[in-house]
Amino acid sequence: MAEEVFEAKTTSDALAMNRPVVEDKGYTTLNLGPTHPATHGVFQNILTMDGDTIVHGEQTVGYIHRAFEKIAERRPFYQITTLTDRLNYCSSPINNFGWHMTVEKLLQVDVPKRAEYIRVIMMELARISDHVICNSILGVDTGAYSGFLYVFQEREKIYEIYEEVCGARLTTNMGRIGGMERDLSPTAIAKIKDLVYNSLPKVLAEFEKLFDRNRIFMDRTVNVGGITPERALDYGFTGPNLRAAGVDYDVRVMEPYSSYDDFDFNIPIGHNGDTYDRYLVRNMEMWESIKIIRQAIENLPEGPYYANENHYYLPPKKEVYRSMEALIYHFKIVMGEIDAPVGEVYHAVEGGNGEVGYYLISDGGRTPYRLHFRRPCFIYYQAYPEMCKGLTISDAVAIMSSLNVIAGELDA
Amino acid sequence: MITNQTVVDDLVTQFGTSVTEFEQPYGMLTFTTIPEQIVEILAYLKNHKTLKFNFLTDITGVHFPDVEEKEFCVVYHLHSLENNVRVRIKVYLPEANLHIPTVIPVFVGANWMERETFDFYGIIFDGHPKMERILNMEDMDYHPMRKQYPLEDATRDDKIDALFGR
Numbered sequence: 092m093a094e095e096v097f098e099a100k101t102t103s104d105a106l107a108m109n110r111p112v113v114e115d116k117g118y119t120t121l122n123l124g125p126t127h128p129a130t131h132g133v134f135q136n137i138l139t140m141d142g143d144t145i146v147h148g149e150q151t152v153g154y155i156h157r158a159f160e161k162i163a164e165r166r167p168f169y170q171i172t173t174l175t176d177r178l179n180y181c182s183s184p185i186n187n188f189g190w191h192m193t194v195e196k197l198l199q200v201d202v203p204k205r206a207e208y209i210r211v212i213m214m215e216l217a218r219i220s221d222h223v224i225c226n227s228i229l230g231v232d233t234g235a236y237s238g239f240l241y242v243f244q245e246r247e248k249i250y251e252i253y254e255e256v257c258g259a260r261l262t263t264n265m266g267r268i269g270g271m272e273r274d275l276s277p278t279a280i281a282k283i284k285d286l287v288y289n290s291l292p293k294v295l296a297e298f299e300k301l302f303d304r305n306r307i308f309m310d311r312t313v314n315v316g317g318i319t320p321e322r323a324l325d326y327g328f329t330g331p332n333l334r335a336a337g338v339d340y341d342v343r344v345m346e347p348y349s350s351y352d353d354f355d356f357n358i359p360i361g362h363n364g365d366t367y368d369r370y371l372v373r374n375m376e377m378w379e380s381i382k383i384i385r386q387a388i389e390n391l392p393e394g395p396y397y398a399n400e401n402h403y404y405l406p407p408k409k410e411v412y413r414s415m416e417a418l419i420y421h422f423k424i425v426m427g428e429i430d431a432p433v434g435e436v437y438h439a440v441e442g443g444n445g446e447v448g449y450y451l452i453s454d455g456g457r458t459p460y461r462l463h464f465r466r467p468c469f470i471y472y473q474a475y476p477e478m479c480k481g482l483t484i485s486d487a488v489a490i491m492s493s494l495n496v497i498a499g500e501l502d503a
Numbered sequence: 504m505i506t507n508q509t510v511v512d513d514l515v516t517q518f519g520t521s522v523t524e525f526e527q528p529y530g531m532l533t534f535t536t537i538p539e540q541i542v543e544i545l546a547y548l549k550n551h552k553t554l555k556f557n558f559l560t561d562i563t564g565v566h567f568p569d570v571e572e573k574e575f576c577v578v579y580h581l582h583s584l585e586n587n588v589r590v591r592i593k594v595y596l597p598e599a600n601l602h603i604p605t606v607i608p609v610f611v612g613a614n615w616m617e618r619e620t621f622d623f624y625g626i627i628f629d630g631h632p633k634m635e636r637i638l639n640m641e642d643m644d645y646h647p648m649r650k651q652y653p654l655e656d657a658t659r660d661d662k663i664d665a666l667f668g669r
Contacts, residue, residue: 153638327612463563
């Protein structure tokens with residue numbers, strides 16, 4: 092009786108019984124996800140196993156699809172920022188500012204230097220918090236828990252800075268179209284300085300000491316899940332994952348936005364594109380981000396922190412109470428009654444995982460006619476089965492964490 | 504130094520009248536082609552000795568319900584990493600015949616982008632190994648990004664445009 096139950100031949104039967112299915116060739120079908128502690132997000136991988144070796148894999152995505160592109164077609168521009176928060180929620184400010192810059196490109200607004208520098212600081216902080224999560228979770232998945240605890244304290248400090256700058260921690264909705272919603276407060280500046288000069292470099296150095304030449308960590312990651320540069324380009328890899336394969340493509344350098352050309356920084360490159368290289372590239376990038384933040388905070392220009400863009404930037408509250416014009420603009424912006432110019436824009440920023448692109452078609456209405464997010468995760472996660480082929484489950488888990496696949500960004 | 508004009512000249516000599524409507528909105532070269540030519544053009548641009556458009560940034564769809572015979576549009580974004588030039592290629596499709604060849608043989612990464620476009624617009628990519636929905640659930644019987652599906656519940660009358668003076 093019991094044997095009959097175990098001889099399920101189809102995947103769905105096996106999943107229903109929560110059992111691996113044994114196929115005719117002796118292969119086993121195994122279900123990794125959608126809610127598995129090692130996937131760090133909701134996506135399913137159906138793996139065909141030959142003993143302990145992965146023969147074939149197939150992903151099912153879309154578990155947290157929230158139809159952002161459709162919702163955006165009903166919303167005035169400033170309300171779309173909250174949607175971008177929820178794409179890559181590990182580095183929301185990058186997505187927020189990317190969207191603002193897209194609209195500014197459409198409107199051809201010149202943002203003051205101070206606002207651009209503040210944006211750079213916040214975006215680099217976001218990059219650090221993104222990479223910190225990715226690398227420390229990779230440690231957790233390969234059996235090293237303590238590094239995770241050390242760096243998460245620093246991530247907490249970054250979230251405190253977000254809180255000081257915009258009031259929120261995770262889904263930040265930071266900045267406005269045309270600049271920042273408020274200036275950096277002295278407390279925020281003090282906190283940023285403390286982070287980049289005192290606490291973060293120490294902790295990061297300690298983190299690297301724990302991992303970089305760690306025998307166990309290297310055994311688990313070196314030559315695991317490698318990809319050639321040609322293949323990576325073909326698959327549409329961007330960001331640290333592409334750079335780990337040896338292609339020096341970084342949007343910050345290729346198409347400098349938000350005054351990135353004012354800063355002096357390096358683009359770390361890997362050799363093999365394996366898990367270890369991805370780890371190293373991300374770590375090196377954090378040091379470069381610290382460098383950028385130091386330069387930006389030291390040379391923070393004086394002046395306004397928002398552009399004179401009445402139709403999109405909310406007037407100061409004081410003015411709204413006193414001046415008729417400000418009151419009208421306030422009302423029109425809040426009600427979303429302002430028509431954007433006709434145009435077609437693609438703007439890309441370097442997100443935590445790679446090129447985050449915004450393709451916006453405006454037909455002259457109050458909302459976008461079409462808005463498409465180029466989500467780096469969605470594009471490079473395709474390569475996952477190919478990278479896992481011939482490896483074991485434990486390697487597959489390490490590869491997935493090192494790719495930093497974020498479910499929110501994957502599913503939009 | 505490769506400029507947009509170099510790309511235009513090259514494409515016109517190679518493909519003649521099948522590439523049309525050259526524009527440069529916000530500096531990005533944009534042109535239109537026909538569905539039969541798309542694979543050839545992408546392969547040509549990718550393998551070109553000097554242009555080297557070796558990176559497929561994005562594929563997506565757009566719906567224009569009011570434009571007759573051109574109701575749907577598939578938009579390809581290519582990037583030449585070496586020359587740092589981007590192009591946008593558009594292919595218009597009539598609603599009666601939503602077929603376009605897949606570009607997976609040229610760029611492997613097109614796979615999911617094409618599936619996403621199919622999922623949301625119902626554009627069928629011929630030759631695709633797995634032309635199925637990717638983000639929405641499989642038993643859905645419509646393509647939600649089409650303009651005829653309003654975002655909000657059509658039975659609601661407390662949010663009509665007239666109330667907002669539109």
